[in-house]
Amino acid sequence: MRTALSIAGTDPSGGAGIQADLKTMTMNGVFAMSAITALVAQNTTGVREIVEMTPDFLGQQIDVVFEDIPPDAVKIGMVASCGLIEKIAERLRFYQARNVVVDPVMVATSGYRLISEEAVDTMKTCLLPLAVVVTPNIPEAEILAGMDIHRQEDIEAAAKRISEAYGCAVLLKGGHNINDANDYLYAGGVGTWFYGTHINNPNTHGTGCTLSSAIAANLAKGFDLPTSIRRSKKYLSGALGAMLDLGKGRGPMQHNFNLTGEYAKEAE
Numbered sequence: 001m002r003t004a005l006s007i008a009g010t011d012p013s014g015g016a017g018i019q020a021d022l023k024t025m026t027m028n029g030v031f032a033m034s035a036i037t038a039l040v041a042q043n044t045t046g047v048r049e050i051v052e053m054t055p056d057f058l059g060q061q062i063d064v065v066f067e068d069i070p071p072d073a074v075k076i077g078m079v080a081s082c083g084l085i086e087k088i089a090e091r092l093r094f095y096q097a098r099n100v101v102v103d104p105v106m107v108a109t110s111g112y113r114l115i116s117e118e119a120v121d122t123m124k125t126c127l128l129p130l131a132v133v134v135t136p137n138i139p140e141a142e143i144l145a146g147m148d149i150h151r152q153e154d155i156e157a158a159a160k161r162i163s164e165a166y167g168c169a170v171l172l173k174g175g176h177n178i179n180d181a182n183d184y185l186y187a188g189g190v191g192t193w194f195y196g197t198h199i200n201n202p203n204t205h206g207t208g209c210t211l212s213s214a215i216a217a218n219l220a221k222g223f224d225l226p227t228s229i230r231r232s233k234k235y236l237s238g239a240l241g242a243m244l245d246l247g248k249g250r251g252p253m254q255h256n257f258n259l260t261g262e263y264a265k266e267a268e
């Protein structure tokens with residue numbers, strides 16, 4: 001069985017972070033493992049408090065996984081501070097980790113900041129060059145590219161700029177756009193739009209975590225990047241389209257939705 005590791009923060013209410021990653025990887029047919037960067041007291045209404053792991057203990061979590069069950073792909077989510085980012089980069093370089101997907105988590109949907117300002121620079125210089133693909137949403141891409149994004153041309157320019165600066169493919173997610181679910185991939189000098197149908201469901205807590213974990217799982221299974229993205233967008237539409245309605249805020253998605261057609265065959 002193929003394997004994937006999520007390095008991210010937690011969500012006790014199960015919608016985002018490590019919890020979403022493990023559900024997504026499992027449902028996408030790989031063996032899911034985790035290394036926790038921070039314990040986050042959060043639910044569908046927002047983030048209450050964060051307790052960060054020490055870099056040394058995070059390094060030990062990564063070591064025990066790689067020494068025993070080397071992952072076929074690694075997804076990196078919330079990493080709040082420079083020391084943790086540097087530790088991840090150092091360990092992943094040491095193990096020559098493959099299929100690294102970086103979701104540059106900066107601010108929760110609720111508005112709570114999940115990364116320090118200094119750490120954004122460390123993320124740019126240490127983590128992005130290790131990624132096969134980085135998956136910013138529009139506000140994150142504005143910070144990584146150092147430009148405002150208003151129109152489709154801005155999305156294309158920002159993805160190209162980030163890709164060229166850090167030598168990784170960039171999937172710029174349009175979920176924050178008003179009425180579509182179109183994402184733009186810039187990889188190896190070529191730009192491609194991935195079109196999606198906007199699902200009218202306000203319960204989008206953890207969409208970014210889910211998409212990046214599904215991409216990592218599909219890369220682990222040997223699909224190429226564009227195929228992994230297409231399959232992951234389909235998975236996300238299924239999870240969002242199941243219309244689960246839990247919690248008092250922006251609720252989580254349903255991962256054990258009915259898998260149909262090609263996906264069901266693959267997930268067996």
Ligand SMILES: Nc1ncnc2c1ncn2[C@@H]1O[C@H](COP(=O)(O)OP(=O)(O)OP(=O)(O)O)[C@@H](O)[C@H]1O
Pocket residue numbers: 016107108109136137138173174175176180181182183196197198199200201204205206207208209210211233236237240
């Ligand atoms: N309402 C929706 N209907 C269909 N697809 C959506 C919807 N909202 C987001 N998506 C898709 O979900 C994926 C994640 O995009 P989004 O921009 O929401 O990420 P994000 O902001 O990082 O997520 P998060 O809320 O976890 O921070 C993208 O593929 C996007 O197109």
Ligand SMILES: Cc1ncc(COP(=O)(O)O)c(N)n1
Pocket residue numbers: 008009010011016017018040042077078105107108109110204205206207208209
């Ligand atoms: C541990 C962790 N990682 C990522 C997110 C972003 O997800 P969202 O923007 O949907 O709140 C989060 N809230 N918590």
